[in-house]
Amino acid sequence: MRDHGMNPVEAALAKLDERLVRSLEARPVVQVPEGFAARVAGQVPMRRPVLLTPTHYGRNAMAVCMVVLAVAMLALALRSWELTPLGLALEWFVCAQFVALAVWLCSWRRELQ
């Protein structure tokens, strides 16, 4: 017995504590209103889908650069007999840039597919 060895006041307080804890542990019965979940779901704001318009700025810039490089290569090729070693190096450099851009464009198109 828990009350054993307690004076009456202590025993009464222990009993009161027990009742108090029992009352606190008792869950209040609540009536969830009919259709509560539906009501809450109706209040939830609809999420607007994010509209992403593709701009293709990069692709356009790449195309312009390729055209410019092609013109530069053509101009350099027409005057190839006059070219100094520096001019030749410039022609190779422009050609390499053109090839690099062409590879990049191809890989990018493949990713899109």
Next chain:
Amino acid sequence: MQDHQAMVFGTLLRLTGSREHLDDLAQEVFLRLYRALPSFRGEALLSTYLYRITVNVAQNEWKRRRRDDRSTVSISDEVSGWEERLEHPGRNAEEQMEEREFRLDVEEQLQELSQVERTVLVLYHQEERSYEQIAEVLHLPIGTVRTHLHRGRKKMRDGLVARQARERRAPCAITE
């Protein structure tokens, strides 16, 4: 949502001590949860997160009431009668009535406590949360949670003792 709505309603009812606006408050809890879900990183349990929101909504309600300076409606108003439904059917009427009165006293004493003490008591006893979970919900150290729990229970016990003493004196005063 249906798994948690009873918990939200029960906790809000005990924390606010009133059935007034209970539906609206519960709705607010779930809407806040919905809004907060995208930023929920799964560091805490969803239930802990939900308790935190519930406590925040209850705190806002206390603030609103303080502003409005309105008296609270008892948890055991005529519509509910939840204490009666909790009674053990085998008990005699006198015991049941005594138990019901005791529970009403407990509810009154609960509403006399500070907000944090009441919240800790409800989460610990009614919702059976651990010290760690309560500390996480309330952003308090575990030691502070323990202190609030013991202090809250002691205040309630003292309040109940004082009330019983007053009630015992009252019939004597009438007879005198």
